[in-house]
Amino acid sequence: MATYGYARVSSSSQSLTIQQEALRAFGCEVVRAETRTGTKFEGRTELETLLQFARTGDRIVVTRIDRLARSIADLAGIVKRMEANGVHLTAIEQPVDTTTAAGRCFLQMLGVFAEFETAIRRERQMEGIAKAKAEGAFKGRKPSIDAVRVKELAASGMGGTAIARELNVSRASVYRLMSATD
Structure with missing residues (x-):
């Protein structure tokens, strides 16, 4: 029977060292660690490796449940x-x-509290973004397509596919801009 450790942080600015x-x-013979979000299981290759490798009687150890999910x-699925x-x-x-x-x-x-904490954090983030937008401080990302250029090319008789190719953008983006001006 082996004891394996799993450590996780959400961003590269955080340290895995303490975990x-x-x-x-605690006595973990092997410790697998990764920098990934805990809000979803997908893409967490180190955790997947542990789950595939561990056998009957083995133990997987985390410092806190929110490191797992x-x-x-996700917590229910992992358990x-x-x-x-x-x-x-x-x-x-x-005491788990x-x-x-x-x-x-x-x-x-x-697990209930970890999910609640995530939901509350997301709500606060959305409130902050709404406030910043209302104050004009948050404008979102910059447009990835030059709308003026699309209109100019369309006015010159160029079709949507040709414009998309010319500007190296998707056809859907070009057609969306072209239909917005109609």
Whole structure:
């Protein structure tokens, strides 16, 4: 029976060091780490490697549940895969140990709070963007297509496909601009 650690941060400006040290101190023989969002499972190759590699009786350890998943659906899916393979989950900083009923219960509660925290953060971000737009401070990204140039080329008799090729943009973008001026 082996003990594997999993560490995750969301951005490259964050450090994995504290998590990795805590996992090694806990006794993890192998620690896999990655810099990826925790809001979705897709693209998290290190976690996928651990899930495929771990065998019955092995344990996967995280420092906190939010390092594993930030949504109930992903957390439930990950835990279900682990349980199907007889792999246990432990969170060092929280009373989570899937070998006990209390640990499984606490895992579910923490998952709810992790998803709630993500939703609240997203709401605050959207409120901030709306406020910045209202104050004229946020204008979104710059247009990727020169609308004036599209209109000039269309006025000269050039078709949408030719304009798209000329400006190296999608035909859909050109046609959208052309129909907006009609």
